[in-house]
Amino acid sequence: MAIEKVSIVGMGSLGLIFGSLLMDRLGRENVQFVMDEKRLKRYSGVERLINGKRYDFNLASGNEEGEPADLLIFAVKSTGLEEAIQTVRNRVSGDTIIISLLNGITSEKIIGEAFGEEKVLYTIAEGMDPIRSGHNLDYTKMGLVRIGIDQETEGKKRKLKEVLEIFDRTGFPYILEDDVMQRLWSKFMLNVGVNQVLMIHEGNYDTIQKPGPAREMMIAAMREVVQLAEKESIRITEEDINYYVSLIDSLNPEGMPSMRFDGLNRIKSEVELFSGMVLELGKKHGVPTPINEEIYNRIREIESKY
Incomplete structure (x- = not known):
């Protein structure tokens, strides 16, 4: 058809x-x-x-x-x-x-x-x-x-x-995609790093395209997803992290993801979908996720003032 x-x-x-x-x-x-x-x-x-x-x-x-x-x-x-x-x-x-x-x-x-x-x-x-x-x-x-x-x-x-x-x-x-589940998890890893960090730092893509604390937090949050993916029998590597960081570096510096728009408009975000899910999977597999725990708490604090 x-x-x-x-x-x-x-x-x-x-x-x-x-x-x-x-x-x-x-x-x-x-x-x-x-x-x-x-x-x-x-x-x-x-x-x-x-x-x-x-x-x-x-x-x-x-x-x-x-x-x-x-x-x-x-x-x-x-x-x-x-x-x-x-x-x-x-x-x-x-x-x-x-x-x-x-x-x-x-x-x-x-x-x-x-x-x-x-x-x-x-x-x-x-x-x-x-x-x-x-x-x-x-x-x-x-x-x-x-x-x-x-x-x-x-x-x-x-x-x-x-x-x-x-x-x-x-x-x-x-x-x-031959392995669409691997790609699904890779995109999840990207969102966990990029979307949440830009909401916390109230920035555009430019904020994470340059060296500094925001970029470091983004990559650290992504690496926690890599550990969890392995526990879920999904193979994500450092090469995948590098690919997605390069992708972000290629975007319009003035652009921003939807989660940043949520923060600007004081709308409840997808934090439960990102770091909330990371924390849930971390507990399931006994894997510490301190970066995402910090991110989760900071975003919840931001949203508590809406």
């Missing part, structure tokens, strides 16, 4: 970057942002500038009966995942394929429990450097999606083939 209809839940940076690309290639009628009534009322009639190009996106309420999506993309934050799952229930059929662009290592499992794990492919979004201003967004690097399957079943292979076909047809940037 060729994928024609794409639904996206989440109008953050990732949703807008990839949603605008898909709309350009597939047409407005085939790419739809699904949301609750409150957001629909807020966003209806709002035009957005993405890298200077004006977009009038196709918006729809999840409460309304609508044509099921061939491909459903989750592009919300982890704190909004459960709500998003309820929002898009009317857009999921037996043939719908689902991918998640969320940070962390748990969203695919949660989505699979809601809609069936056979529908879910594993994806990791990385390498983008968005700068947001109101409803508008600019970026110098679109980034890409790493995609793969967790089980070598015929159903998963077929779904992967269908998604790769639409990616190729639309010029959607991706890398096919």
Whole structure:
């Protein structure tokens, strides 16, 4: 089955970057942002500038009966995942394929429990450097999606083939991963270091691109994830750390991750997804994680003042 209809839940940076690309290639009628009534009322009639190009996106309420999506993309934050799952229930059929662009290592499992794990492919979004201003967004690097399957079943292979076909047809940037779980954990390691440290230090990427305490804390936090990955039978090496540090060094110095935006807007962050998960896994395996414990406590202290 060729994928024609794409639904996206989440109008953050990732949703807008990839949603605008898909709309350009597939047409407005085939790419739809699904949301609750409150957001629909807020966003209806709002035009957005993405890298200077004006977009009038196709918006729809999840409460309304609508044509099921061939491909459903989750592009919300982890704190909004459960709500998003309820929002898009009317857009999921037996043939719908689902991918998640969320940070962390748990969203695919949660989505699979809601809609069936056979529908879910594993994806990791990385390498983008968005700068947001109101409803508008600019970026110098679109980034890409790493995609793969967790089980070598015929159903998963077929779904992967269908998604790769639409990616190729639309010029959607991706890398096919042989070991997608290793890549998922590697991205988790990156987020644990980068997102949290920039929230604590109230900085842009520039803050961790130069030598100093922030960069040292970032790398130390990442190394604690490497120890835990080994306990979970996931192989991450110093080479992976070096790759991701180099990736961060290549981004727009003025850019920042979503967690930093949360701090600026005094919104509860994804700290439980990052250092919270590290602490949980550390206790499970008896592995000390003092850097992430410090990070966790400092972010909780920051958020206690909201």
